[in-house]
Amino acid sequence: MEASSSPIFNKKGELTGSVHIIKDISKRKEEELQQQQLRNKAEMSSRLAAVGEMAAGIAHEINNPLTGVIGFSELLLEREDLPDDIKANLKIINDGSQRAKEIIKRMLTFARQTTPQMSRVNITELINHTLELRNYVLATANIKIVKDYDATLPWVVADPGQLQQVFLNLIVNAEYAMKKAHDKGVLTIKTEKLDGYVRISVKDDGPGMPEEIRKKLFQPFFTTKEPGEGTGLGLSLSLGIIQEHTGTIRAESEEGKGTTFIIELPIASDTDKIAEITPEAEPPRSVVKAKVLVVDDEPSIRLLIKTILTQNGHVVEECDDPRKALEKLMATAYDVILLDIRMPGMSGIELYRNILTKIPDMALSVIFITGDTSDEATREYLSAHQTPYISKPFNRKTLETKVDEILGRKA
The missing domain is CATH 1.10.287 (Helix Hairpins)
Structure with missing residues (x-):
């Protein structure tokens, strides 16, 4: 409410009354x-x-x-x-x-640079799988788990890996708070169906927190943990993931009364179009001995690829200059071309365009190597051209599998 008063005077300047106004300013x-x-x-x-x-x-x-x-x-x-x-x-x-x-x-x-792999998700199963990852730690920390699940909980459309990351982060934070407060505790996880939403609540009986800290929880790099025990990115990451899923996440807490994190996600409708995610069969190891060209400005990466593929019987040449690599490609046929995307002078994408124009038959031999999946233009280019690629850092199996795929196409 807002109130104001104004005096009323006569011609002689004498106070004869007053006007009082009270407004409802709630809106x-x-x-x-x-x-x-x-x-x-x-x-x-x-x-x-x-x-x-x-x-x-x-x-x-x-x-x-x-x-x-x-x-x-x-x-x-x-x-x-x-x-x-x-x-x-x-x-x-x-x-x-x-x-x-x-x-x-x-x-x-x-940084929201990984595309969510959406599918229909059973939230209860996903929470249970996440708890299994921490079962031993929670048991040794004397933390009791209370599950209050809605048996009729509907499916949601989500990336299960990303949601599990959120759940795990909330569980680990609750565990830390309770251990620090009294070396034991009760962790209560509740699910319930609302009007068009699924609500997940993660509640601890830790020390709680004052309002000024609660307001900063989702800020990047903000942490209440001791130095070296937290990065301050966990809740910011969780916020980003939940927002990507068109949901909400918030915290309710009072000092001395624990903390509850509440997530709300939209229920999957029958009309949601979700791509079926089926595991890709691992291609058989190729017995073909190939001629391979590695184009990368990083000496350690060229040497690593050469060492692995040479051990597999392939003949490997390396080059640190895309222009010289183009000259090699114009003069010699290669079965596999491993091509870094970001290089000085000429990018891997520019070199690939030259290959498409001048030696198109060799375009199917290209495998891009990139540590730059954060760049939107790079992601769009890879998606548009459906060109195989390996993300750094990669291991031996990843490299061998991708090379075998290229050779398998040519068999």
């Missing part, structure tokens, strides 16, 4: 709140976009050296002439590199 306040919420949402979207661009750029720069670390550590682990202590050290290197690879994947997902 105006509601509109102001909505506008503020829109401003907050726009500011958050801007922050997510800026951090997303930065994350994608960092990921691309790290993927190049990481490819060599993962690839060569795998090759060394396959050797039988190395002492066990050396192999143990190599496994630590490889495991650490794989962990870095997963962090980069999370950063690219945060």
Whole structure:
């Protein structure tokens, strides 16, 4: 309510009365709140976009050296002439590199550079599968799981891998809060059907949080964890994923009363058109001994590919200059051409266009190599031309499988 008063004076200046006005301004306040919420949402979207661009750029720069670390550590682990202590050290290197690879994947997902693979999802099953990943840790932390599932819960349309990432993040955060508060706890996960939506609630009995912290939860790099224990990207990533699924996520919390994260996702309708996701059969290993050209400006990646494919009996040539590579291709026929997309002087896409124009028969031999899946133009080009590609960092099996696919087409 808004109140105002105005005095009434006669000609002599004497006070003879007053006018009092009381207005109901609840609608105006509601509109102001909505506008503020829109401003907050726009500011958050801007922050997510800026951090997303930065994350994608960092990921691309790290993927190049990481490819060599993962690839060569795998090759060394396959050797039988190395002492066990050396192999143990190599496994630590490889495991650490794989962990870095997963962090980069999370950063690219945060940057919304991975396309969701949508399918009909049973939320209850997905939550149970996620809990299985943490069963041992939760049990040893004396955390009891309470499941309050709606037995009639309908399906939703979602990327199960991305949703599982959100659920796992919320479970790990709850686990951390309860352990820090009292070395035990109760984690309650509830599902229920609303009008057109499925609601998932993840509740802990931890210490809760004040309003000023709750407001910052979804900001990139904001964390309440100790240094080294969290990146501050988990909830920002979760927000991005849920928004991609046209859903909402929010937190409810009071100091001393725990925290509840609430996710709401639209129910799948009968008219939703979802592509069937079927696992691709692994192609048989090719017995063809091929002539291969590797074009990449990174020496470690050229050497890794050459080492792997030479061990498989292929003849491998390498080149760090796309222009010189074009000269080679004009003079010699190659069965497989592994082509990095981002190179100085001439990009891999430019070289591919030259191949299409001047030696079109060799275009079917091309496999792109890229650590730059964050670039929209690159993604659109790969999709439009349906050209095979390998994302950095890759391992031996990924490389061998893609080469065998190309050779299989020619058999």
